[in-house]
Amino acid sequence: PRHDPGAVSSVGKSRTAGGAMERSQPQPNAIKREKTAKDRAYREKLEIETKVLKVLKVSPEEVRQNLVKAKKSDIEVHRQALEQTQDEVEDHLVFITSLQLLNKAMRNRDLKKMRAQESVMQMFATKCLSTIYAWMLSSFFYEMIQRFLAALDPSFDHEDAAKDRALAGYGIYGLLAWSIVPVLQYKIREIDDPKSKYSRLHAAVDLQAKAFPMVLAWSFKDVVQQFLAWADQVLWDEILTGVVLIVVVCALTHYKPIADAKGALADGRNTLKNRYLALPYNMMLGLGWVINAVASFLVKRLNEYAWPDLPLAARSVLQLVFQLTYFAIMSISVLRLDAYYHLKRDQDL
Numbered sequence: 001p002r003h004d005p006g007a008v009s010s011v012g013k014s015r016t017a018g019g020a021m022e023r024s025q026p027q028p029n030a031i032k033r034e035k036t037a038k039d040r041a042y043r044e045k046l047e048i049e050t051k052v053l054k055v056l057k058v059s060p061e062e063v064r065q066n067l068v069k070a071k072k073s074d075i076e077v078h079r080q081a082l083e084q085t086q087d088e089v090e091d092h093l094v095f096i097t098s099l100q101l102l103n104k105a106m107r108n109r110d111l112k113k114m115r116a117q118e119s120v121m122q123m124f125a126t127k128c129l130s131t132i133y134a135w136m137l138s139s140f141f142y143e144m145i146q147r148f149l150a151a152l153d154p155s156f157d158h159e160d161a162a163k164d165r166a167l168a169g170y171g172i173y174g175l176l177a178w179s180i181v182p183v184l185q186y187k188i189r190e191i192d193d194p195k196s197k198y199s200r201l202h203a204a205v206d207l208q209a210k211a212f213p214m215v216l217a218w219s220f221k222d223v224v225q226q227f228l229a230w231a232d233q234v235l236w237d238e239i240l241t242g243v244v245l246i247v248v249v250c251a252l253t254h255y256k257p258i259a260d261a262k263g264a265l266a267d268g269r270n271t272l273k274n275r276y277l278a279l280p281y282n283m284m285l286g287l288g289w290v291i292n293a294v295a296s297f298l299v300k301r302l303n304e305y306a307w308p309d310l311p312l313a314a315r316s317v318l319q320l321v322f323q324l325t326y327f328a329i330m331s332i333s334v335l336r337l338d339a340y341y342h343l344k345r346d347q348d349l
Helices: 003-025 031-057 060-069 073-153 159-191 200-230 235-253 257-266 270-277 279-295 297-305 313-346
Strands: none
Touching: 031 200, 073 200, 159 200, 159 270, 200 235, 235 257, 235 279, 257 270, 257 279, 270 279, 279 297, 279 313, 297 313
């Protein structure tokens, strides 16, 4: 068969045109981004090299050219090169040392931050378990004391004496806790095995030692709670109790021997005297409970008396709104006060 030269040339033209069209097609965005990133990295590298060359006392290219031109036996050129680069080598060593120290400091900071986060989580879990433990211990001993009082005096077992029975029972438990727990705090470390941090004995002793402060705080809170219940929780009783507790707690915690005992315990000086002197610091939970009772008085009254004719579902929704509003106001107030006093303490330090 005959070949048409025009057809061949047309085919070649079409292929050439097709190749030109392929080359003229826009490139994918990924390739553009890659080239843009490479160009940006190259420009940043040039900028850094330019800044470094401005800081250097001698031009590395000039020293290199002098060494290339010199003969191997020309000691003077090599000596001059060493003199010219000696300061740069020393500065480089100082820079490397400073960089390593900075890296170490940043790693230590990150490690402290990580440990602090782990400590917060462990402290939260420990506080929750300690609260449950103190609550159960308080309820158990109250039942025992209640039965003992009913055995001594049958009038304590009557329904009319429920408030008197609760105040007397929790009051006796509070006295026993504040008398015995400091001794247990003082003696419990003696049965610990400090050489084995991962033994069951050390874990049990450590958890028990961390739960004792909550036992003291919860016992005092129970006494305050039952006293307000015995006084029918009228608002003026709560306000008066709150004011008295604020004055007493502030006075005791700022009393120098008590503050020194608390500091001594924090420093590891575990003595029986320091344990008893530091007892007022366990009154914070009871004080907080009274303040909360005063602050939530209006919420309780609104829940009881507001819109009594509304259906149960509507009243439940309104109660939820009241509680959420109260919770939001109290949470924001406490957080703001805590942040303010932490900032003030850091500025004083």
